[in-house]
Amino acid sequence: MKHATTRAAWPPTGASGELPFxxxxxxxxxxxxxxxxxxxxxxxxxxxxxxxxWYFLRALWHEDGLTQRQLAIRIGIREPTVLITIKDMEAxxxxxxxxxxxxxRKIHVWLTPRAKRLKSKLIPLARxxxxxxxxxxxxxxxxxxxxxxxxxxxxxxxxIARGEPAAGAQRTVAxxxxxxxxxxx
Numbered sequence: 494m495k496h497a498t499t500r501a502a503w504p505p506t507g508a509s510g511e512l513p514f515x516x517x518x519x520x521x522x523x524x525x526x527x528x529x530x531x532x533x534x535x536x537x538x539x540x541x542x543x544x545x546x547w548y549f550l551r552a553l554w555h556e557d558g559l560t561q562r563q564l565a566i567r568i569g570i571r572e573p574t575v576l577i578t579i580k581d582m583e584a585x586x587x588x589x590x591x592x593x594x595x596x597x598r599k600i601h602v603w604l605t606p607r608a609k610r611l612k613s614k615l616i617p618l619a620r621x622x623x624x625x626x627x628x629x630x631x632x633x634x635x636x637x638x639x640x641x642x643x644x645x646x647x648x649x650x651x652x653i654a655r656g657e658p659a660a661g662a663q664r665t666v667a668x669x670x671x672x673x674x675x676x677x678x
Contacts, residue, residue, distance in 0.1 A: 518645065529626060536618040540611060541585060545578050547615075550587070553604050554612050560599045561590075587611075 504516045514520045534544045542550065552567045553559060559567065565575045579602055582588045587608040593599035627635050 522642075522645075525626075529622060532625065533619060533622045536622060537615055540614060542587075542611065542615065543581075546582050546585075546587065547619075549575075549578060549582060549602075550604075550608060550611065550615070553588070553602065553608070554616075557604050558601045560593070560601055562599075564602060582608075 503518070504512055514524075530544050533547065537544070537547060548568045549564060552564055561575050561579060562572060564579075565572045568575070579588060579590060583590060586605055588602050588604055590600050590602055593601055630638065
């Protein structure tokens with residue numbers, strides 16, 4: 494639920510023009526994420542699961558048999574990274590890769606019985622991590638925090654979709670218009 498208040502001009506402009514860490518939403522989210530990751534890793538590592546594998550397990554517990562491309566999209570990482578992680582998970586006995594009968598270019602990733610059994614052990618640990626992280630917040634504060642994080646994601650995704658560079662940012666190679674073909678020169 495959005496409030497009918499004026500949106501903040503954030504971050505505040507300091508005399509030096511710098512962006513202190515305590516005022517940086519990106520830095521604070523990243524620092525929080527890294528702390529959550531470290532705590533989660535300490536809980537799941539004794540079960541032979543890395544934090545990198547964790548997101549794949551979560552996606553496959555939700556829908557087993559996804560293709561490598563579907564996993565990349567679902568998790569939000571690039572396909573080469575998917576391949577590296579899937580090979581590691583396969584070596585650890587967590588997944589098996591099976592080429593599609595319908596389309597030989599596609600490789601589906603399936604959980605092994607061991608990985609399926611891990612769900613009942615690891616999900617409670619993840620819930621504990623979340624409960625610990627939110628331990629000093631009320632239910633209302635948690636819901637609002639989740640809404641605000643979604644609003645931040647939506648704002649950034651909309652800016653990306655518009656091809657909007659950050660204010661004052663240099664144009665990146667991806668934003669630089671392509672050179673005309675040699676025949677047009």
